[in-house]
Amino acid sequence: MKTFELSASEVAPLIEGAISTEVRDGALLIHRLDQRWAFHFPTGFVHLVEQQPSGVKIAFRTSARDVTLVVDTLRTMIVGQRIEQTSPYELSVNGMVVARARASAAGRIELEPRSGRTAEGSAKTSTIAFHELAEGDKEVALWLPYDEIARIRMLAADAEIRPLEQRNTARWSHYGSSISHGASAGLPTQSWPVLAAQAADARLTLIGLSGNAVLDAFAAHTIAEHPADIISIKVGINVVNNDCFTSRTFTPALHEFLDIVTRGHPGTPVLLVTPLFCPIIEHSPGPTLLDPDSSEPRFIATPADSSTATGRLSLSDIRRLMADAVAVRRQEQVQLISGLDLFGPADEELFPLADNIHPGPGAHRVIAQRFSAVLSAKLGEHV
Numbered sequence: 001m002k003t004f005e006l007s008a009s010e011v012a013p014l015i016e017g018a019i020s021t022e023v024r025d026g027a028l029l030i031h032r033l034d035q036r037w038a039f040h041f042p043t044g045f046v047h048l049v050e051q052q053p054s055g056v057k058i059a060f061r062t063s064a065r066d067v068t069l070v071v072d073t074l075r076t077m078i079v080g081q082r083i084e085q086t087s088p089y090e091l092s093v094n095g096m097v098v099a100r101a102r103a104s105a106a107g108r109i110e111l112e113p114r115s116g117r118t119a120e121g122s123a124k125t126s127t128i129a130f131h132e133l134a135e136g137d138k139e140v141a142l143w144l145p146y147d148e149i150a151r152i153r154m155l156a157a158d159a160e161i162r163p164l165e166q167r168n169t170a171r172w173s174h175y176g177s178s179i180s181h182g183a184s185a186g187l188p189t190q191s192w193p194v195l196a197a198q199a200a201d202a203r204l205t206l207i208g209l210s211g212n213a214v215l216d217a218f219a220a221h222t223i224a225e226h227p228a229d230i231i232s233i234k235v236g237i238n239v240v241n242n243d244c245f246t247s248r249t250f251t252p253a254l255h256e257f258l259d260i261v262t263r264g265h266p267g268t269p270v271l272l273v274t275p276l277f278c279p280i281i282e283h284s285p286g287p288t289l290l291d292p293d294s295s296e297p298r299f300i301a302t303p304a305d306s307s308t309a310t311g312r313l314s315l316s317d318i319r320r321l322m323a324d325a326v327a328v329r330r331q332e333q334v335q336l337i338s339g340l341d342l343f344g345p346a347d348e349e350l351f352p353l354a355d356n357i358h359p360g361p362g363a364h365r366v367i368a369q370r371f372s373a374v375l376s377a378k379l380g381e382h383v
Helices: 008-014 035-040 044-051 192-200 217-224 237-242 250-264 315-329 345-350 361-381
Strands: 004-007 020-024 027-031 057-062 067-078 089-093 096-101 107-112 117-120 124-130 138-143 148-157 170-176 202-208 230-234 270-273 288-290 299-301 334-337
Touching (some): 008 020, 008 027, 008 148, 044 117, 096 124, 170 217, 217 250, 230 250
Parallel strands (some): 230 270
16 A cells, blocks of 8 residues: 655645744744744743644645654643643544544653743654544644644655645634633643634634733734734733733833734734633732642742732733723724633633633633634624
8 A cells, every 4th residue: 555655844835823834853843933033032931832833733635544643742841740731633534523642752841930941851753643534535634732842754644645725714813821822621623712713714823822922022023924814812811920011011012012913914903802710810910820739730829919009910900901002092903802701700600710720621612602703703894
């Protein structure tokens, strides 16, 4: 039986959802931030999360019944925690997930989350095989894990692998935190942005950056320089998590971020999304910390000083400042979306946050359903 093999460089045109790719040492690296701005990245943490292929898939047509991916993998180990983050690869046929598999071997990146320092070990190579796919010509998507670095060496099948035809669907760029990145969703296809994109029939570029959605200019430039028909910017929780702005500095940073994006996309709709409900920091400032006394990953607010009187920010403060900023801009292009309408106090009672910060799978589905309605309506206005 003949085997069709694509090298790393030959797989690159099949990648959907990435900002860019590069071949290094025979492996295809995936990036979700523009590498022209990589010298701006402040820590290894940013380099780590932008390489994790959240929302990224290998998409192609084939009549193959067997598909194999050879990949070098690095998984994140948070210093002080025993649990390795890992989500599976998912394979879909004609839009339906039919199989899942995990890399059998992986190297490690150790992350110290407070400082953002990382220590990268050697990646390990795995062969991930999917067998007995449906007969006949079909559209196949191989979704990559959202929480580990996957460097692709080869894609093989027992029949020809062909690029998909160009589709005239809306291009959606979304920027956000670990909740957008996929944390606690469990599966690559079940994060709320991926679900919302599917419901709204939009092509998603997901710039969800776990722990790092803090209005960095390099992220704004990435969005500004990437083609999009609609843009959403969900910001706030990482600002509190990192305690990185005050009431004095947040508003100018938000305006500058919006200025960069709107200059790059004049007239393109921009949905500015305020924070979802999160009880531990609704009215208390950050930083948030992993609870050292918990055997499971669980976040706590810093107990030393819970006052916002000196200008430190809680989520409720950030929502107010975001609303004020949009009102002052008087810019029809930018629309404010309340995160509490996507996930509010009543929703948290039904779907308690998995670790005091991140919504679980059920909540991801609720958020996706509500946001996809907003996204579809906005796209309908601009057909």
